[in-house]
Amino acid sequence: MISQVFILSSQGDHLIYKDFRGEAGSDVVSVFYEKVTALTGDQPPVVMSHGDLHFVHVRQGGLYWVATTTSPGSSPFTIIEFLNRFSALVKDYCGSLSEKSVQMNFALIYELLDEVVDYGYIQTTSSDVLKNFIQTEAVSSKPFSLFDLSNVGFFGAETQQSKVAPSSAASRPIQSSREQGGRSEIFLDVIERMSVVIGSKGVVLKADVEGEVRVKCFMPSCSEMRIGLNEEFSIGKSQLRGYGAAVRVDECRFHQNVHLDEFHSNRVLRLCPSQGEQTVMQYQLSDDLPSAPPFRLFPTIERDSGGRYSPRVHAAINVCATIPVPKGSVSLSQELSSPDQSAELKLQNRAIDWKIPRFIGGTQLSALFKLEVSGLSPSSLMEVGPVVLVFELPQLTVSGLQIRFLRLSPVQPAPSQRWIRYVTHSDSYILRL
């Protein structure tokens, strides 16, 4: 049972406030913000109490999404899941999640809240049901950007680039598709998150992959969708299929709307997607990766430090390596292998951030960092490392999962577009030194 729901910006501005049960006044919003700011670090505990009132909050899009409840017996799973789902709905309806988009669409959000929760009880969060009730149109806040222009060819000619969906294509309000009519698109994303620990001798100590297949549907009506996965896809250790390189996952969970009758024979998922974003399938794989981890590090630390990376994949973008340094570090001088890379010493994090915007596959990069450390002692070298890599691998899944096909039936009228995207993120990629 939820008593109030409110959204706060990170500066504490009240963006949305709705009271469902009249059990507490609106002053608790400020109480909440005081509690959050009184704590050191930017990481307040998920549950906080003020008298009889319990605050449960999640952070999404840089905003605080807070629900209050008076009964300590409320299920935290339910409230947190609801807040996440609610923020996902707001994202679906407003296109993106930011302080600005929430501010501009507050009427829409009030309308959503009104339909989603009644008297503190969650009624429905299905966008199929909600679309019948929501009347307000989203105001999208798309800043003018030169990148948008770059996709347009001279004199409107079709360029190679226009066949690739821009990365912002999926961040738009779902409702607008109704008015614009034309762009009925469907995005199928395979997203994998890696958490890897590689020991100092290059031994993989831990490797976990959490994967999701997400559908983002902008079609006003879509009756059925069939997603074909790799035929040799297998779940668990015992069940290997086929003779080729099997794609194996440890555990696999499906959205409740997915029909699995063709899954066992042909690895086909059938579902009727509702508008907006939904996770069709989640899977996880631990310890036994089919391929070697994408990055390795060959560090040499002497009284100066240096390192080389060698990726084994075709390309990575937005790579950022964070290298912890000893406490007394004062300044940094660097030798990087190309001018688009940058390295910076962040004193408050006690780390060097080495940014590599593009990393071509199969190559090695090397960098030499020279640190000036005041009061260097032999034990200072203990403080160097472990190195953390943050990266994004487009067009690649570590598990090897591929989408064979994506069919819509009945066949949609012409202008429907289907996009399939693969990406692997680093959840936590740690290389010990």
Added chain:
Amino acid sequence: MPYLGSEDAVRELRRALSNPNVQSDQLRYRNTVLKAIRAMSQGVDVSDLFSEMVKACATVDIVQKKLVYVFLCSYATLNPELSLLVINTLRKDCQDPNPMVRSLALRNMTNLRLPSLVEYVEQPLAAGLRDRAACVRRVAVLGWAKLHNLQPDAEIDAAVVNELYGLLRDPDPVVMVNCLRALEEILKKEGGVAINKPITHHLLNRLKESDVWGQCEVLRILQRYHPQSEDELFDILSLLDASLVSPHPPVMAATLGLFLGLCSGLPAVSLAALERVRGPLLAACGSTSRETRFTALCHIQLLLRSLPGLMGAHYKRFFCGYAEPAYIKQRKMQVLVELVNDENVAMLLDELKGYCTDVNPETAQAAISAIGRIGRSYSDRCLEILTGLLGLKQEHITSAVVQTMCDLVWVCPQCSDTVCSALEGCEEMLQDSQGRQALLWLLAAYGERVSSAPYTLEGFIDRVRSEASLGVKMELLTTTMRLFLCRPSETQDMLGRLLHYCIEEEMDMCVRDQALLYYRLLHCGIEETHKVLHGQRSDPSLGVLIGRPAEPINQWAYSFNTLEPLRQAGVETEPASRGSPEHVTFDPKPNTDLSDTLNCSQIEKLGTPISGQLLPFFFAEPLKFHQVGWGASVHSHFQISPEMFNRVQVRALAGPLKDIHRVVPKPLLCYLGCVLRFVVLLEDEPSPQSEVQSALEHVFIQDVSVHCCIHLSLNPD
């Protein structure tokens, strides 16, 4: 945050709203209303616009209607008379052919929260229950709950209740679930909605039709059902088996909650259910939402209390990610400590060692104390890491290591040699009072083995004038006294200086009293002093507590899937509740309330925090003083009001008290109990026991049982 000049803004808005030109243009009208709502949600008081908004309500534009209703529901309680005007529009809307308009009107009619309007609302609500459209019925059903809560004392309309029971068979699943919710509220006094066998089976059969939220609600309410036979129980369980491994954490948790409730008499079945949810829980631990991760972690900790081996093979899943927030990292470390065994100990310690140099000092400290906990079983490896960390020469790390060693030695006295040799040279790195207190305690306990102890103490005594922390001063007094007992020749001079300073110059009453006590003690002779000051170096009772037995599930089942397990994190990480000596020693304020009753010159806390109720007493031999000892099992939420302890000092003599959950093997749910023991040395004639006890009960206000006994002195002179 109210804007400056918000009055102007309101005036401007009112002018616009009552402007006929604006009113005739639908879009402009709507935008003006929008502006008013925007001002409202930013915190501007726009209640003055109420009458204009009432007018704006009568429109065909649904968006505008919705906006106006948001406004009206927020301010209706301030303007009950004007709200009457809205009712007419709302009642008219209830007849609208469009079901969306009907449900909207009905919902907002009940959201106005005005008892005076109840008579107008009842009729449309009753009609709403029989509406053709499901969305209207959903609203109407909950509307009755709202009405009931507006007038909680009014008699319950049996016809409505019957109708609501009838609607449990409604084809729409949300209506069904809403009926449960409404009946639960209306019949709260009778213990909620009646759950009998037909209703249970009906609800279970339709469980699959509901969405996640409906399923959770149904599962929660079904916890009250008691199956009539074991066969029926197993039928229900097998029906729910699929939900137990649901990919949605809320459904999984609600189902497990129901399982635990139903199987409270069948521990084997419950344990099997816990095994079954391992997969989904682990998956929730890897969820994208870090809040879900945290919740799952907290519940895994609960499960581990009954099934310590549950996650043994999956310990790597609890390795901390780099970007995870500190509260998740700390929980993960707590879980990792539980999962340690002979095979993975090297791997785990290696991982934990990596966290010790974390940028966030709290995470680093948590990692160090986690290593200390593992040290109870694998002391050699852990001490090696801990002493290695001292080499880093960082303030917060050194402090955490010394505190951890202090705890470790208390449990494993065999580590003391390594610890003593590691202590040399630490004192320069210790800046915070907790670390220094721990160091002083260690010097007091093992002073005869640390060769440099007198020099360290001398440094402390030289700086005592600039010492800010009360706790450190008190600890320093005791340490110097105890060191004097074992190494008198080296310490005598500095003890004299310290006592002189504390008695003559120190402004703080507590420190002064303490020093006086020691001064008088020394007058009584060295034998007596020895008896009083001979504290324990380790806790003999801890041996049993370390090997932790699996608890029965019933111990925690009631708090499963509630906010309780999550909140405990807050209690533990707040420094104030760690129960450090500093927390218990407080500012004595001039107050004569108690000092008349309890003219105590000393209270010494000899005990250590121990889980459980009450412990047999332990305190020093009675001396010239009348001694009162009492133990109080203190609820974690207790607060000592400082003035109660006027002129009373509390000091940890025997054991470091800073880490309450150190001894409580796993934090007990909502009962983070601990026992504080005090010895009060009374200078005067002893007050009758009842008088002292009532004074003590006065001190621990609630939730506390105070046990008190008075020992008359043996030789009152």
